Amino acid sequence: MNKPERIENETAELMRGIGQAAKAASRRLAIATPEEKNAALIAAAKALRAATPKILAANAQDIEAAKAAGRPAAFVDRLLLNEKRIDGIAVGLEEIAALPDPVGTVLAEWTRPNGLKFQRVRVPLGTIGIIYESRPNVTADAGALALKAGNAAILRGGSESHHSSVAIHACLVEGLRAAGLPEAAIQLVPTTDREAVGAMLRGLDGSVDVIVPRGGKGLVERVQSEARVPVFAHLEGIxxxxxxxxxxxxxxxxxxxxxxxxxxxxxxxxxxxxxxxxxxxxxxxxxxxxxxxxxxxxxxxxxxxxxxxxxxxxxxxxxxxxxxxxxxxxxxxxxxxxxxxxxxxxxxxxxxxxxxxxxxxxxxxxxxxxxxxxxxxxxxxxADGGEFGFGGEIGIATGKMHARGPVGVEQLTSFKYKVRGTGQTRPK
The missing domain is CATH 3.40.309.10 (Aldehyde Dehydrogenase; Chain A, domain 2)
Known part of the structure; x- marks a missing residue:
């Protein structure tokens, strides 16, 4: 086996493990109480503030690499973190914690003439794969929103923000640990190998329920072309x-x-x-x-x-x-x-x-x-989920199926029908 094949196989095996862990965590999150999820978010915000020096040091590595690569000033600005922006990320986590829990919300209810009682109720989507590029704050926003909505998250950030994302993700894991929730509830793909993205788009053997791309036209086009699971499309902001x-x-x-x-x-x-x-x-x-x-x-x-x-x-x-x-x-x-x-x-x-x-x-x-x-x-x-009162967003969906506009906690849920009867049978 040559070296590229070995690396590809190693990445595939890594991603299968991540998918299986996320699937197991999603079952636990689906029944997590609002208090548990909120405790994790508040503890993560506290950890972010405490880790500010570490996050800034990690971000400095990413900024130095971006400048050395000749990235434009606007790109560097998207990548840049400072104390104010880190505190803003922490505030965002606290705002998400303060939002009403969407899981279990009754969207509609009615009774049929035969006495059957129907309810349409919000439920989590399951496992969400988020693929994004240069914004390290998305690591916190996406992980927190997925958690609030009762979903597991697999985060694959861009190589340009890798050091920053790793430092921020560690704070999210600290929050999950403090609340007694599975650490696999929010996972950050540890490799920058592009094959990891391909594995996510193929659904990780049924472990991924939806993909959310957040980045440039090239990324979104690849996701829409290769994805074998539903996609919340975020096209260019023209x-x-x-x-x-x-x-x-x-x-x-x-x-x-x-x-x-x-x-x-x-x-x-x-x-x-x-x-x-x-x-x-x-x-x-x-x-x-x-x-x-x-x-x-x-x-x-x-x-x-x-x-x-x-x-x-x-x-x-x-x-x-x-x-x-x-x-x-x-x-x-x-x-x-x-x-x-x-x-x-x-x-x-x-x-x-x-x-x-x-x-x-x-x-x-x-x-x-x-x-x-x-x-x-x-x-x-x-055009920002926080400005809409959503506490944050994973992205702005420009498609028309399921979610459109800022993708916040409510948009990261689906629904199911609960039907209660008293022995009704359907006539022949």
Whole structure:
């Protein structure tokens, strides 16, 4: 047996063991009490804060490697942890613990004429495989959300954040141990071998019930192409902000700048600005100037180039591109219908926003833009489970089956029917 074959076989055996352990843990988690799960999350938050120096040291290794590899600044920012961000991760765990437990919630109940009593009740999905790239905070968010919903989690983070993820995962395990729950409830794949991803996508011999990819287009395309289990798809965040002729300039300028520049490397960052061509020139000009002054590269159509000499000519492929950087494409469109048409053609059904003071126009946009999240007079950067009150998210699902938008604890459950009778038999 040559070396590649031996490594592949070793990875396959490793993943089978992880899958079997997760399957066993999922049965225990399905009957875990809310108090047990919450205790694990609170203990993990405490462990995170205590381990801050270790996590920062691990993160420094990842940051150094990313810079040495010539990764762009936006990528490094997604990877970077500091004391504030680590505390934010801990707070996120505590917020998830404070959420109502979804397991066992009665979604509906009714009684049939024959006396049968029906209930539709939330239950865990089972074992969730989460495959993600450069964000180390996903290790905590995904593990915690899966646990709260009564699921086991198999986490496969990107090689770029491996050291950080290992340090964070150790805190989650400490929390599970403190609460008396199986440590295999949240497992981190210890190898960066790509075959580990392939094994997860094949379902680990029936051990994985659903896959959640969180990353770039290449990762998602691979997952959707190879997966043999259901997938919560998270496609590119090609988010648009449309400024209508009825927009309030006092709102529009800071809102667009925030939507693009608050954090350019997240999936909720606006990548394309659309402006009503029927609006006054003094609506487009100050927005473009504010973006340029804030360090954003603006690539615009002919009308946009006229308002400021610093604007670069947009190329055809700039529309429909996820820059994940301080770059934005700008285009003037023919009113709200032009914006809706542009978004339908170039968007990814992730998050799109309109800025307008006209209620009828806002409603038209809300009703006709077919995206997971549609906002009026608010930044696209609110595309975040925490901002929705979900306590966090595994990702933003852009598909239409089972889950759409931020995938929080409720979206990580399914349901079953409980039927109670008093001896009823079905007539022949």
């Amino acid at each position: 988010c648009h902000t449309y400024v209508d002729q009825g927009a309030d300039m006092k709102i529009a300028v800071p809102l667009v700048v925030n939507a693009k520049m608050r954090r350019t490397g997240i999936c909720g960052a606006t990548e394309c600005l659309l402006v009503d061509k029927n609006a006054r020139t003094d609506l487009l000009s100050p927005i473009v100037k504010a973006l340029l002054d804030d360090g954003c590269e603006v690539r615009g159509d002919e009308a946009t180039q006229k308002v400021d000499p610093r604007v670069k000519a947009a190329q055809a492929d700039d529309y429909g591109k996820e820059f994940l950087d301080a770059v934005i494409a700008v285009k003037t469109v023919d009113g709200v219908d032009g914006a809706i048409e542009h978004i339908a053609r170039y968007g990814s059904q992730h998050t799109d926003a309109i800025i307008t003071e006209c209620e009828a126009t806002a409603e038209r946009f809300l009703n006709r833009v077919d995206s997971a999240i549609v906002l009026v007079n608010a930044s696209t950067q609110f």
